[in-house]
Amino acid sequence: MGQVKSVGMRNTHHRQAGVPDTLVEMRLETDAAVTRRYAELTTDFNPIHLDEEFARATSFGNPIIHGTLGLNLLVSAIERTFGDALADCRIDVRFIRPVPVGATVVCGGTLSDREQRAYQVFVRTEDGECAVEGTCTVDLT
């Protein structure tokens, strides 16, 4: 069901240095089945995510994915970037814009402070609309 793809290759040299310049980018194609499964996982059956007729009557116009569905793709990207070296992780994000069900979301991040091991992170749609943005700081073993 899930169509998760890593779209950025891990940079081995930077990985050895411990703090790569970018996070592995990941991509997820969403659809009604993915959204339904995420609703079951979280018990969040808000009709704005699942009911087309309900959503049409709202300002969104169409069902939207759960905010943490995209955020968790980012969490997975952080895990894939650092692997077993990831000891502690702090994420602080804002949900900027809803993502319609059916969109493909892409997530990643760029190193903003090497000493602090801090990244600017994002989740956006494939056509470039930013859905989530914020920061991530990691501690490595």
Place this chain on the structure above:
Amino acid sequence: MTVACVKSGDVWTFDDFSPGALLGETSIVIDAERVAAWRDIYGEDGGEGGAGDATGRVPRGLLVAGMMEAYLTAVQPRPPGNVHASQKLRFGRATGRPGDRLDARISCLDKIRRKGRGWVTFLVVLSNAGHEVLSGEIRTVWAR
């Protein structure tokens, strides 16, 4: 002194929340069904450090999903139109493995009215055998 939150009507309203008050405690079991749901959504391996890897640790995102379930269980029913505005996550060094039961503690961290909107922040702490695995701050615009 224990601060309490009390739902006064059919749904939780802004006025019902008291910063510092405990809203509920529950548990989340990392059972096979939960792991299977994660894999259906995010793929077979669930990410490095994921459900399918050699360490046996579940993906951290599965903890986030558990955090949301705990919050939704403790604070319901909610008024329609709430907005999940922002999210803080702090993952500890401890984690969860398939079969573990995580303890969840849900409280109101803060609330404020600004520009005619009521902002409520909830704190969810997930622990595994007494070790904190995730602390999440869910910041919402409360609709009523």
